[in-house]
Amino acid sequence: MLQGLGISEPGERIYRLxxxxxxxxxxxxxxxxxxxPGEVADALAGLQASGLVEEYDNGTGAIRPVHPTIAFAPLLARARVALRAESQRIELASATVEELSALQSHGVAAGSPEVELNRGPAAAFSCLERIAATARDDVLVLAASGPAPGVPDPTDYSPVVQLAVSLAERGVRLRVIMLDSINYLTPLVEGARRMQQAGVEIRMSPTLPxxxxxxxxxxxxxxxxxxDHDRGSMLVRTPGAVAAAGDLFGRCWRAATPLGETEPGRAGGPLTAAQHQLxxxxVNGSKDEAVARRFSVSTRTVRRMIADLYEVAGVTSRIQLAFRAAKLGWLDGSELDRL
Incomplete structure (x- = not known):
């Protein structure tokens, strides 16, 4: 308990004895x-240097403890001085952080005060960090295909998950709509669960713009x-753009399914919304690469998704799938017109 005053644990035990x-x-x-013996010698030397014990019979090595009120007065005084100095350093550091934050927030403006271009992944991720650090009440997110602009590794979503968790832990209401194709990617599912446990509200949608x-x-x-999310992001403050984005989110949110709820199949078939989009x-001939971009998965995962779809339909090829889907009524009129 006296380590804060520079007294070792063995030294404190000896002094008490x-x-x-x-x-x-x-x-x-x-x-x-x-x-x-070595521990005792070191501890006694420390106690003497701190003024807690002193020799009282020269030549015999006998020592006595100095009364605590007298012995600890200078130690406590030095500790209080050090504490005040440390507090001043922390206050100075805090003021410097605020100054640096102001510099960062004004360092990416391009074109006009209402538009900021965050070119490249580093600038885009700094924008995400700024949101996590400064958002006050409410954040809405459409988590469309691919990682968020600024996430350096397209296979590692943990940085943006951590930012989302920090927002929720600060008490900011965070609502996120994710692609339900994340169910094919275990790390994304785990990240979504972690965010949900932190208080993030999450819903799922088959597609997002x-x-x-x-x-x-x-x-x-x-x-x-x-x-290409490596190109960066754009921040817009115009009321019209903000209102349009909020309206888009609202419509997507109402149509989305809460994370963890079982999604009902479409009328006339056993497909989920994601399977229907697939x-x-x-059946319209989209290549695996295009499907992968839409669902934010790898082409290998796309092949597994298509195999699952074949199994549901009881077919083994795309042509058979198209005819089977039309026969079973899994596609409406406008979708049939595309075949």
Whole structure:
């Protein structure tokens, strides 16, 4: 308990023993406390240097404990001075952080005060960090295909998951719509569960147009390029853009399914919404790469998804799937017109 004053744990034990048993000789201390001779010597040297014990019979090596009120007064005074100095350093550091935050928030403006271009993944991720650090009340996210603009590794979503968790832990209401194709990717499912446990509200949708983040109804952030998130993001503060993004999120939110709820199949068939979207793309000749971009998965996962769809339909090829889906009524009129 005295380590904060520079007293070692063995030193404190020895000092306590000497206070209660003044007849205890230094040579007996080690056996009484289970300490090695070297430990005793080091601890006594530390106690003497701190002024807690002193020799009282020159030549014999006998020592006595100095009264705690007298011995600890200078130690406590030095500790209080050090504490005040440390507090001042922390306050200075805090002020510097605020200054740096102001510099960062104004360092990406491009074109006008209402539009900021975050070119490249580093600038885009800094924008995400700024949202996590400064959002006040409400954040809406359309988590469309691919990682969020700024996430450096397209296979590792943990950085953005951590930002989302930090937002929720600060008490900001965070609502996220994710593609239900994440069910094919275990790390994304685990990330979604972690966010949900932290208080993030999550719903699932078969498709989403583009990564969009609406912050406190003040500004909206979107990907610069739907197909290439390494290009960065754009932040827009115009009321019209914010209102349009909020309206888009609201419509998607109402149509989405809460994470963890079993999604009902479409009328006339056993397909989920995601499987239906996959069916439409497959029968219209979309290549595996295009499907992978839409569902934010690898082409290998796409092949597994299509195999699952074949199994549900009881077929073994895309042509058979198209005819089977039409026969079973899994596609409506407008979708049949595309075949």
């Amino acid at each position: 000497l206070l209660t048993e003044t007849a205890c000789e230094p040579g007996d201390v080690g056996s009484r406390l289970g300490l090695a 583009v990564w969009t983040i609406v912050v406190d109804q003040d500004y909206v952030v979107t990907a610069l390029d739907v197909a 069916l439409v793309m497959v």
